[in-house]
Amino acid sequence: MKITFVGHGYVGLVTAAVFADFGNQVFVIGHTKKKIEGLRRGIVPFYEPGLSELVKKNIDAKRLTFTLDYAPAVAESDAVFIAVGTPPTKTGDADLSTVLQVAEQIGKNLEGYTVVATKSTVPTGTNKKVQRILEEMKPAGAEIDYASVPEFLREGTAIADTTNPDRVVIGTESKRAQELLIKLHEPIGAPILLTNFETAELIKYASNSFLALKISYANAIAKLSEAVEADALKVLEGIGMDKRIGNMFLSPGPGYGGSCFPKDVKALISIAKDNDYAFSLLSEVEAINHQARRDIVRKARKLLGDVRGKKIGVLGLAFKPNTDDMREAPSIDVISMLMNDGANISAFDPKATESAKEALPNISYVDNVYEVANGADLLIVLTEWSDFMEINFEEIKKRMKALNIIDGRNIYDPEKLRAMGFNYVGVGR
Numbered sequence: 205m206k207i208t209f210v211g212h213g214y215v216g217l218v219t220a221a222v223f224a225d226f227g228n229q230v231f232v233i234g235h236t237k238k239k240i241e242g243l244r245r246g247i248v249p250f251y252e253p254g255l256s257e258l259v260k261k262n263i264d265a266k267r268l269t270f271t272l273d274y275a276p277a278v279a280e281s282d283a284v285f286i287a288v289g290t291p292p293t294k295t296g297d298a299d300l301s302t303v304l305q306v307a308e309q310i311g312k313n314l315e316g317y318t319v320v321a322t323k324s325t326v327p328t329g330t331n332k333k334v335q336r337i338l339e340e341m342k343p344a345g346a347e348i349d350y351a352s353v354p355e356f357l358r359e360g361t362a363i364a365d366t367t368n369p370d371r372v373v374i375g376t377e378s379k380r381a382q383e384l385l386i387k388l389h390e391p392i393g394a395p396i397l398l399t400n401f402e403t404a405e406l407i408k409y410a411s412n413s414f415l416a417l418k419i420s421y422a423n424a425i426a427k428l429s430e431a432v433e434a435d436a437l438k439v440l441e442g443i444g445m446d447k448r449i450g451n452m453f454l455s456p457g458p459g460y461g462g463s464c465f466p467k468d469v470k471a472l473i474s475i476a477k478d479n480d481y482a483f484s485l486l487s488e489v490e491a492i493n494h495q496a497r498r499d500i501v502r503k504a505r506k507l508l509g510d511v512r513g514k515k516i517g518v519l520g521l522a523f524k525p526n527t528d529d530m531r532e533a534p535s536i537d538v539i540s541m542l543m544n545d546g547a548n549i550s551a552f553d554p555k556a557t558e559s560a561k562e563a564l565p566n567i568s569y570v571d572n573v574y575e576v577a578n579g580a581d582l583l584i585v586l587t588e589w590s591d592f593m594e595i596n597f598e599e600i601k602k603r604m605k606a607l608n609i610i611d612g613r614n615i616y617d618p619e620k621l622r623a624m625g626f627n628y629v630g631v632g633r
């Protein structure tokens with residue numbers, strides 16, 4: 205099949221590369237010349253394990269082409285996917301301007317029969333709007349069917365999530381579009397759920413918000429466990445053993461971040477409000493998430509007394525491991541609060557140092573975990589990179605000024621560190 209993706213972020217580029225790898229002829233349309241020129245040489249503008257290799261392999265096999273032009277890619281394609289960003293506006297709604305502009309461009313360039321599908325996360329009702337634009341813009345003789353095909357991949361494991369998803373949701377009432385999209389997704393071998401547009405749109409928001417809810421639930425249980433001297437990790441393990449609950453997304457920490465959960469929870473609250481429903485359950489999910497960040501700072505104040513003038517070393521800046529993405533990273537809030545209190549921060553992240561510099565320009569960035577410890581009064585773990593699991597704590601001990609550690613991701617053995625003389629504080633332990 206010939207297919208086009210408009211957008212080369214995590215969703216667009218990963219899905220395009222995977223579909224190319226399945227043997228399809230895939231075009232990727234972007235609007236930044238420098239990025240497209242880089243992509244043509246296999247340079248991926250963000251870090252995602254395995255992605256540049258997959259992109260290069262499919263460029264070499266002539267199955268993956270990057271372009272700034274809608275013609276002839278759109279005209280030649282059987283299916284065109286919209287995979288551009290929908291960042292939040294100040295009021296929490298999704299900014300749809302790029303999706304709508306892209307729809308116009310696709311519309312103008314259609315030829316013959318094409319299925320146009322949206323992968324971008326868009327509020328209910330948007331797909332009807334996009335369909336109207338496509339119908340208005342398409343030249344005489346062109347025929348379209350429209351679908352919503354939401355994406356469920358995670359950063360850091362994006363390729364595996366795309367080749368092996370729990371489900372594929374295809375939202376369209378056109379039989380012809382259903383058949384084409386089912387055929388395209390066949391090599392994936394995942395269960396397929398057929399729905400209308402609105403249902404597909406809502407599945408995406410409802411999934412992300414439910415996962416965010418699980419994380420906030422874990423953080424609430426962690427807070428309560430600290431108060432009653434229970435071990436939250438055992439409590440959560442205990443509830444996760446119930447198959448109806450499941451054990452995933454129950455790790456407490458500094459709260460969820462990234463480009464999806466914070467934005468999608470906000471957007472679902474806003475969609476509900478527009479439909480006269482106060483989704484206060486989700487407002488509480490957000491409140492607990494903010495509290496989780498503040499709790500790390502509260503623990504630092506408790507350990508150090510006054511943090512003013514103290515040296516705090518931070519391990520991990522990215523919103524999660526295996527990515528350089530700093531969007532809505534808990535580290536930004538935690539570090540900003542500590543700096544407001546007068547702390548001096550030095551930090552190390554295996555991948556996100558460059559991307560962190562914009563949000564956190566006034567901290568010192570060091571090259572490894574041991575340098576973070578030099579002269580530090582406190583170490584705080586904010587991202588659970590596997591590199592941090594194998595630290596030599598004897599070496600850390602020699603370098604630190606005071607042996608305080610806040611393990612914001614519960615990656616270390618408290619007993620072991622306490623036996624070495626550290627004041628260890630985890631989340632919920």
Ligand code: UGA
Nearest residue numbers: 355356357358359419453454455459460461462464523524
């Ligand atoms: C999330 C969803 O998991 C994907 O299914 C979805 O496709 C994607 O959003 C999207 O909408 O595009 P992602 O944001 O890449 O994926 O990352 P997650 O692995 O879900 O983690 C999100 C945040 O939750 C991270 O900050 C992570 O540290 C935090 N988290 C996750 C916890 O604090 N505890 C957990 O138990 C799990």
